[in-house]
Amino acid sequence: MTPAIETIGLQKRYGTHPAIHDLNISVAPGTVFGLIGPNGAGKTTTLRMLLDIIRPSGGVARVLGADPRAGGPTLRRRIGYVPGELRLEGRIRGRNLLRHYAEISGPVAPGVIENLADRLGLDLNRNVRTLSKGNKQKLGLIQAFMHRPELLVLDEPTSGLDPLVQREFLELVREARAGGQTVLLSSHVLSEIQQTADHVAVLSTGRVVAEGAVASLRLGKIRRIRASLDGADPGGIEAELATVPGVREVTVIGDEATRTTRLTATLDGEIDPLVQLFARHRVGDLVIEEPDLEESVLQLYGGSTGSASGEEVRRG
Ligand code: ATP
DSSP states (O other), rough: OOOSSSEEEEEEEETTEEEEEEEEEEOOOOOEEEEEEOTTTTTHHHHHHTTTSSSSSSEEETTTTBOOHHHHHHHHEEEEOSSSOOOOOOOOOOOHHHHHHHHEEEEEEEEHHHHHHHHHTTOOOOGGGGGHHHHHHHHHHHHHHOOOSSSSEEESSSTOOHHHHHHHHHHHHHHHTTTOOOOEEESSHHHHHHOOOOOEEEEEEEEEEEEGGGGGOOGGGGGEEEEEEETOOOOHHHHTTTTTTEEEEEEEEEEETTTTEEEEEEEESSSSSHHHHTTTTTEEEEEEEEOOOOHHHIIIIISTOOOOOSOOOOOO
């Protein structure tokens, strides 16, 4: 089957600065492909080349079987795009702006705009320049989804959205996929890629440093742990932690005055053994969080000591 998106040796230099080196990705039709990486990794540059907003310095890109440079408006209408930085300043109501976009993008089924606005919580009667960043972003999402394009290219689409709206957005992405649309989603938020994407490529300083089926990348298993255990013995806790698989970077500090033991650790493995350990103590406080993407990706794939699990994972 022809890929919805394919790049072969795609490159972009800004002056002498190489932003993208030799990018090779292939996005299967009807799938969600996540492009993740820290700020400056080259996500926006990649998406802009696919949309022919900027021109590659080398290599080949094919989008829906066409060369983006030659596809023109016909190709553009088959794509819904949310740019990373959306500037909407006009003295025009959201509803009218979307109608204007619909004239360009192609037919929008009756009620679709209202339904999307309702789901995302956007007032279409407001003047767009008075909208907050998050509400402008909602407008951007509606214009990308409303004409049910074959391909959605979404550049950090949840930035500025509150968590409930982010959840609704993720639902829209799942529905798009279920309806046969292809989605290329860039993000630096690991959890949203994990919740929606089939396949992911991790970009770091313009290179794919890891790529594979989402399920086979262990990124999500890394957790930062902070806990405070009442009346525990720091030495004993440290010894117990050493027996839990995947626990590392442990610091344990005992406070004799309050008779508490505070600990921090990184867990790269199953959570249950650690929870069982805590359950043997009186837990005063417990925080378990995902490290930020940069940290987890670079820990796993950026350094020579990183290791990837899962046979489907290919390291760049
Ligand atoms: P962010 O999430 O911060 O937007 P990104 O992964 O989308 O990051 P890009 O914006 O594509 O990254 O930037 C990739 C690299 O190219 C960075 O080093 C950036 O400084 C550089 N860059 C991007 N746009 C330009 C430009 N117009 N001129 C010069 N350098 C640029």
